[in-house]
Amino acid sequence: xxxxxxxxxSALADPTRRDLVARLAVADATVGELAKxxxxxxxxxxxxxxxxxxxxxxxxxxxxxxxxVHLEADVLDLATAWLERYRRAAEAxxxxxxxVLAELDGGAGTTDTAPIAEQEGTAS
Amino acid sequence: xxxxxxxxxSALADPTRRDLVARLAVADATVGELAKxxxxxxxxxxxxxxxxxxxxxxxxxxxxxxxxVHLEADVLDLATAWLERYRRAAEAxxxxxxxVLAELDGGAGTTDTAPIAEQEGTAS
DNA sequence: CCCGTCGTCAACCCTACGGTTGAAGAAAGC
DNA sequence: GCTTTCTTCAACCGTAGGGTTGACGACGGG
Numbered sequence: 001x002x003x004x005x006x007x008x009x010s011a012l013a014d015p016t017r018r019d020l021v022a023r024l025a026v027a028d029a030t031v032g033e034l035a036k037x038x039x040x041x042x043x044x045x046x047x048x049x050x051x052x053x054x055x056x057x058x059x060x061x062x063x064x065x066x067x068x069v070h071l072e073a074d075v076l077d078l079a080t081a082w083l084e085r086y087r088r089a090a091e092a093x094x095x096x097x098x099x100v101l102a103e104l105d106g107g108a109g110t111t112d113t114a115p116i117a118e119q120e121g122t123a124s
Numbered sequence: 125x126x127x128x129x130x131x132x133x134s135a136l137a138d139p140t141r142r143d144l145v146a147r148l149a150v151a152d153a154t155v156g157e158l159a160k161x162x163x164x165x166x167x168x169x170x171x172x173x174x175x176x177x178x179x180x181x182x183x184x185x186x187x188x189x190x191x192x193v194h195l196e197a198d199v200l201d202l203a204t205a206w207l208e209r210y211r212r213a214a215e216a217x218x219x220x221x222x223x224v225l226a227e228l229d230g231g232a233g234t235t236d237t238a239p240i241a242e243q244e245g246t247a248s
Numbered sequence: 249c250c251c252g253t254c255g256t257c258a259a260c261c262c263t264a265c266g267g268t269t270g271a272a273g274a275a276a277g278c
Numbered sequence: 279g280c281t282t283t284c285t286t287c288a289a290c291c292g293t294a295g296g297g298t299t300g301a302c303g304a305c306g307g308g
Contacts, residue, residue: 018206024214043255048296140266156285167267
């Protein structure tokens with residue numbers, strides 16, 4: 001379907017799902033426990049958890065008829081790495097006032113900035 | 125409409141928009157320049173840029189009839205901070221094997237973990 | 249064994265999203 | 279002034295997303 005990063009960001013775009021992640025960061029929990037605080041149906045929460053699972057953000061282990069939901073760090077790591085990379089680049093450019101230089105110069109080769117942008121697929 | 129974090133993650137969920145961010149991390153560019161590499165219409169790219177703009181990830185300044193698009197670091201910062209926070213919590217829990225302890229103990233106060241989960245709106 | 253609980257599957261509704269084409273607005277160039 | 283270039287607005291189309299309700303599968307407890 002979509003790449004890992006797209007699924008991760010898409011999953012985290014929903015406030016309910018972000019809240020689920022925040023709560024799972026504290027401790028594992030069952031679907032029922034997780035669903036309680038929200039005023040939506042259990043099925044809706046189950047769907048949210050499936051989205052998080054398909055994004056690789058959580059895993060479920062069957063504990064009797066309950067499912068224990070566990071937060072996984074790997075995809076959070078991946079997303080953090082992506083953001084951190086371009087965040088740094090944006091801040092560096094801001095600090096160096098490259099925008100102003102480019103405006104004055106006309107956009108020619110003002111700096112020797114290395115090619116930071118890369119293809120999506122090349123992420124390790 | 126939606127909160128800042130939702131708009132940011134939602135904007136970054138699209139591969140084309142992530143690529144735009146990656147390219148804008150290197151240098152500012154006009155809409156036309158940004159649209160060139162993709163095989164979609166310029167209008168589609170313009171829409172993508174509007175999404176990024178409404179998420180606060182980029183700003184546009186009118187330079188004659190061209191619009192210069194500039195990457196902003198602030199929202200990237202916000203999203204990074206959110207991810208980093210729960211990433212750390214997830215990794216810490218993984219390292220300390222809290223899941224196993226909780227399973228054996230029944231979930232009672234096994235650790236002195238501070239209340240990490242917070243409300244969405246409290247982000248600075 | 250039957251019942252109650254936990255969770256998911258399935259079908260459906262409505263809105264949002266990414267794409268298209270066509271037209272319009274704004275500014276430089278001739 | 280008229281045309282050309284750059285960008286956005288508007289209307290439309292198909293699909294994916296989040297919600298609902300209803301029914302079903304899998305277990306543990308009486």
